[in-house]
Amino acid sequence: MILPIGPIHPSLKEPLRLKLKTQGEKVLSAEIDYGYVHRGIERIMKGKTWQKGIYLSERVCGICSYIHTQTFAETFESIAGERAPLRAQFLRVLTNELDRIQSHLLANSTYFKAIEHETLFMYMLYLREPVMDAIELLTGNRVNMGWNVVGGVRMDVKQVHLDSIMKIMLKLESEYDRYVEMFEKGPLVGLRSHDVGKMTRDEAIKARAVGPIGRASGLENDLRENHHTYKDHLDLKVIWRKEGDNFARNMNRFDEITQSINLIKQVIENLPEGDIRKKIDIPAGYGDWRNEAPRGEVTYTIETNGNLIKNISIRTPSIMNIDACAKYMFNDVATVSDAIATYASVDPCIACTERVVIVDESGKTREFDYPNYPKI
Amino acid sequence: MLDALKDVIRKSSIHVCLINTGGCNGCDIEVVALLSPRYDLEQYGIYVHNNPREADVVLVVGAVTEQWREKLQRIYAKVPEPKIVVAIGNCPLSGDVFNQEGSSVYAPVSDFIPVDAEVSGCPPRPSEILAAILSVGPDAIAARGRQKL
Numbered sequence: 001m002i003l004p005i006g007p008i009h010p011s012l013k014e015p016l017r018l019k020l021k022t023q024g025e026k027v028l029s030a031e032i033d034y035g036y037v038h039r040g041i042e043r044i045m046k047g048k049t050w051q052k053g054i055y056l057s058e059r060v061c062g063i064c065s066y067i068h069t070q071t072f073a074e075t076f077e078s079i080a081g082e083r084a085p086l087r088a089q090f091l092r093v094l095t096n097e098l099d100r101i102q103s104h105l106l107a108n109s110t111y112f113k114a115i116e117h118e119t120l121f122m123y124m125l126y127l128r129e130p131v132m133d134a135i136e137l138l139t140g141n142r143v144n145m146g147w148n149v150v151g152g153v154r155m156d157v158k159q160v161h162l163d164s165i166m167k168i169m170l171k172l173e174s175e176y177d178r179y180v181e182m183f184e185k186g187p188l189v190g191l192r193s194h195d196v197g198k199m200t201r202d203e204a205i206k207a208r209a210v211g212p213i214g215r216a217s218g219l220e221n222d223l224r225e226n227h228h229t230y231k232d233h234l235d236l237k238v239i240w241r242k243e244g245d246n247f248a249r250n251m252n253r254f255d256e257i258t259q260s261i262n263l264i265k266q267v268i269e270n271l272p273e274g275d276i277r278k279k280i281d282i283p284a285g286y287g288d289w290r291n292e293a294p295r296g297e298v299t300y301t302i303e304t305n306g307n308l309i310k311n312i313s314i315r316t317p318s319i320m321n322i323d324a325c326a327k328y329m330f331n332d333v334a335t336v337s338d339a340i341a342t343y344a345s346v347d348p349c350i351a352c353t354e355r356v357v358i359v360d361e362s363g364k365t366r367e368f369d370y371p372n373y374p375k376i
Numbered sequence: 377m378l379d380a381l382k383d384v385i386r387k388s389s390i391h392v393c394l395i396n397t398g399g400c401n402g403c404d405i406e407v408v409a410l411l412s413p414r415y416d417l418e419q420y421g422i423y424v425h426n427n428p429r430e431a432d433v434v435l436v437v438g439a440v441t442e443q444w445r446e447k448l449q450r451i452y453a454k455v456p457e458p459k460i461v462v463a464i465g466n467c468p469l470s471g472d473v474f475n476q477e478g479s480s481v482y483a484p485v486s487d488f489i490p491v492d493a494e495v496s497g498c499p500p501r502p503s504e505i506l507a508a509i510l511s512v513g514p515d516a517i518a519a520r521g522r523q524k525l
Binding site: 007008009010011012013014015035036037038039040041043044046055056059060061062063065106109122125126128129132142143144349350351 | 397400412439444447501
């Protein structure tokens with residue numbers, strides 16, 4: 001039978017319809033309906049200056065809102081052929097890693113909620129709040145920070161703030177292992193997570209899985225390796241695992257948090273002096289840029305005529321990961337509740353995945369006719 | 377006597393359903409942050425379970441998108457009395473940055489369902505969301521419950 005879940009359902013945070021094909025309790029396959037939060041951001045951005053576009057790009061996704069503005073700014077910098085000052089690059093890394101920590105902790109807490117382990121769910125949120133404080137201290141806001149501009153960052157940071165952030169990181173690091181051990185060695189969590197929702201390396205390549213989901217299945221690539229700030233100035237180790245099950249995906253995120261804490265320490269210790277922002281004249285042109293968001297790679301492709309954005313395309317990681325989940329991970333899931341846990345383990349973010357293309361009966365595609373847009 | 381007892385109990389048992397009608401997740405995660413030990417939503421008797429059929433308070437997050445225009449009203453009809461709606465963030469109030477030429481949002485949400493409390497901010501702080509729920513929740517639940525009897 002077909003079991004529909006969503007769009008509003010106790011187990012889902014965001015609106016999405018999961019149609020599980022089941023035989024008894026066993027899940028045979030799944031189909032996913034999108035489209036509940038499509039707002040048309042790419043369409044609104046066309047014909048606007050980057051000063052307006054950067055606010056829209058921040059609101060593509062609220063959980064990883066930071067990386068969208070950074071990628072947007074770096075795309076424009078690459079069109080102009082310039083880079084932000086080194087201090088600004090370091091501050092971008094600092095904020096990016098803080099954002100990654102809070103996003104991974106939130107993703108893991110959602111998973112623990114899905115497997116009904118409320119204690120770990122609360123512990124993850126307990127660990128997350130000081131990180132949100134650090135973000136607020138640095139940028140002035142908890143979620144939508146407005147911190148990046150083309151050519152640098154908006155505000156400088158004081159030594160007092162850096163010391164506070166360092167203190168928060170040291171405290172997080174000192175408590176952290178205890179909670180990871182609860183997950184790694186806990187019998188209940190292990191039973192619910194090991195060998196559930198398996199995806200092999202070949203399947204991950206076929207499904208184009210990215211980020212921690214791809215890395216948990218053995219795809220050893222992290223775009224931060226290619227990013228100029230990380231490559232030239234910082235020491236980064238790519239975390240990956242072989243198992244490809246729910247346990248591996250969560251452990252991968254846990255290990256990446258350790259790596260992020262390490263990076264933040266490096267940034268605070270080696271933060272160079274200098275400007276935080278420089279003026280960049282943007283020529284007419286075309287450019288793209290890829291960055292590693294908490295969920296995987298995010299690509300911005302922008303065509304500009306100097307002042308205005310002529311065309312923009314945003315490719316976010318969740319769409320590949322959710323499809324990988326629907327096609328490969330649900331194949332041998334024993335129960336419906338395990339299917340929900342598997343879905344939560346891929347850390348789905350619906351707000352960034354929504355795109356619309358209308359396909360005719362004949363197979364022709366055309367652009368969605370935006371209802372609020374005045375007819376010409 | 378029975379009414380007074382019911383008033384007391386109802387005031388400290390608020391079931392909450394969160395409906396994302398096309399937001400960016402920013403307000404969603406601030407509601408999730410409310411569950412954390414720092415804010416501890418459950419000490420006020422508030423329980424987030426995302427089931428509209430049992431909810432006393434409905435939190436609406438996000439500008440209303442094409443798909444939600446009819447579904448929001450259908451979900452609202454399923455919510456039992458008293459139907460208390462709290463609109464969280466700028467999106468349900470005005471559409472925020474999405475309400476521009478060319479978008480597919482239909483803000484404000486008060487065009488579709490009646491709204492009892494509004495919290496502005498992009499996103500509002502968790503404590504503001506908590507204050508909004510507590511400002512309309514307990515009294516309205518007690519009062520509307522009495523009318524029905």
